Amino acid sequence: MSGAAAEAPLDVVADFPAIPDGWAYLDTAATAQKPRAVIDAIARGYDTTYATVHRGVYQRSADMTLAYEAARGTVARFVGAQPDEIVFVRGATEGINLVTHSWAGQQLKAGDRILLSQLEHHSNIVPWQMVAERVGAAIDVVPLTDDHRIDLDAMAAMIRPEHKLVALAHVSNVLGSVLDVTRACAIAHSVGARILIDGCQAVARLPVDVAALGCDFYVFSGHKLYGPTGIGVLWARPELLDAMPPYQGGGSMIDRVSFEKTSYAPAPTRFEAGTPHIVGALGLAAAVDYVTGIGLSRIHAHETALVADARAALSRINSLRLFGPADSAGIVSFALQGVHPHDIGTILDEHRVAIRAGHHCAQPLMGVLGVEATARASFGVYNGPADIDALAAGMERVVRIFG
Numbered sequence: 001m002s003g004a005a006a007e008a009p010l011d012v013v014a015d016f017p018a019i020p021d022g023w024a025y026l027d028t029a030a031t032a033q034k035p036r037a038v039i040d041a042i043a044r045g046y047d048t049t050y051a052t053v054h055r056g057v058y059q060r061s062a063d064m065t066l067a068y069e070a071a072r073g074t075v076a077r078f079v080g081a082q083p084d085e086i087v088f089v090r091g092a093t094e095g096i097n098l099v100t101h102s103w104a105g106q107q108l109k110a111g112d113r114i115l116l117s118q119l120e121h122h123s124n125i126v127p128w129q130m131v132a133e134r135v136g137a138a139i140d141v142v143p144l145t146d147d148h149r150i151d152l153d154a155m156a157a158m159i160r161p162e163h164k165l166v167a168l169a170h171v172s173n174v175l176g177s178v179l180d181v182t183r184a185c186a187i188a189h190s191v192g193a194r195i196l197i198d199g200c201q202a203v204a205r206l207p208v209d210v211a212a213l214g215c216d217f218y219v220f221s222g223h224k225l226y227g228p229t230g231i232g233v234l235w236a237r238p239e240l241l242d243a244m245p246p247y248q249g250g251g252s253m254i255d256r257v258s259f260e261k262t263s264y265a266p267a268p269t270r271f272e273a274g275t276p277h278i279v280g281a282l283g284l285a286a287a288v289d290y291v292t293g294i295g296l297s298r299i300h301a302h303e304t305a306l307v308a309d310a311r312a313a314l315s316r317i318n319s320l321r322l323f324g325p326a327d328s329a330g331i332v333s334f335a336l337q338g339v340h341p342h343d344i345g346t347i348l349d350e351h352r353v354a355i356r357a358g359h360h361c362a363q364p365l366m367g368v369l370g371v372e373a374t375a376r377a378s379f380g381v382y383n384g385p386a387d388i389d390a391l392a393a394g395m396e397r398v399v400r401i402f403g
């Protein structure tokens with residue numbers, strides 16, 4: 001047994017005011033509930049300490065600027081980076097769009113190729129399609145292994161020097177499969193390609209150190225990490241950020257403006273046009289402090305145990321297909337023959353079990369799995385064995401109703 005698994009079971013549900021007794025919230029992959037510490041940080045931000053940042057000559061604004069930049073430092077330490085390598089964005093979606101506009105818009109040329117995988121979220125597909133169309137680049141897609149991981153052997157066989165950019169999910173939002181990021185980066189770099197990792201589902205489930213992983217860009221959203229919506233992170237290697245043109249123009253991102261010519265501030269300020277989500281950054285830093293206080297290795301062990309229990313309970317049901325690998329990180333997708341996942345979700349809701357049903361913004365993956373949609377249970381720090389029991393009891397009722 002690992003040291004993490006040997007620790008006392010995680011029991012932090014009391015930290016989460018939005019989770020009443022007996023409600024099995026199994027939709028953390030969509031968005032995580034917020035601990036009191038995050039809610040308090042947001043309330044404090046708007047309550048007794050609120051002011052704008054980077055502009056005020058008065059003390060309150062100077063203090064808020066320090067707090068906002070300290071939040072950047074907290075986030076940087078969390079992923080093993082330096083503060084000026086952290087760009088605050090609205091979420092992973094905006095982070096990827098920033099890279100497709102700013103980096104790819106400048107670097108990709110007609111004839112270049114982009115490599116994605118079959119399990120990507122739409123936000124790691126559509127922005128690449130848009131830039132590919134603009135510049136005349138093409139997209140190739142890495143297939144999955146039989147147990148629904150990104151097939152890195154296939155990736156190694158198909159990659160070639162025309163591939164200038166690889167973009168892959170660290171953890172699949174549908175299958176929970178965990179990418180061997182270090183190996184994926186080595187394969188991308190073997191042909192000189194840059195690699196972006198979509199860490200949306202990873203940062204709340206696994207320790208992440210961008211330097212150790214070896215990637216070029218890493219993005220994630222605050223709201224899946226127990227933080228607020230409307231704030232997320234793009235990390236990029238400093239030499240890439242320094243060479244990238246701005247994404248949006250406006251206030252705060254400039255050095256000097258005249259009608260003849262504008263010069264821009266250095267990164268990351270150059271990429272944060274307009275008044276930022278000040279209090280969002282404070283809430284995100286509180287969320288980072290919260291999960292690091294528990295320990296990411298401990299969270300990972302906790303969720304891995306829940307996945308094992310959920311898979312065991314679900315696999316006792318006839319005609320139920322389980323997707324994803326057994327060692328999935330906190331996410332279990334399934335389908336029951338002859339029953340639409342929305343019906344599963346509705347019946348489970350009557351049992352006070354909240355799951356997600358649908359294509360999970362991964363329609364190409366649904367095609368690969370041979371289904372229109374899946375039912376998905378995803379776990380967080382507040383879940384425990386009682387939630388798996390509730391899921392299993394609710395599924396028994398689904399089976400009784402649909403025969």
Ligand code: PMP
Nearest residue numbers: 091092093121123173198200221
């Ligand atoms: N990538 C993955 C793997 C996700 O799970 C999500 C959210 N479901 C996103 C990207 C997009 O995140 P957001 O909507 O917060 O920008």
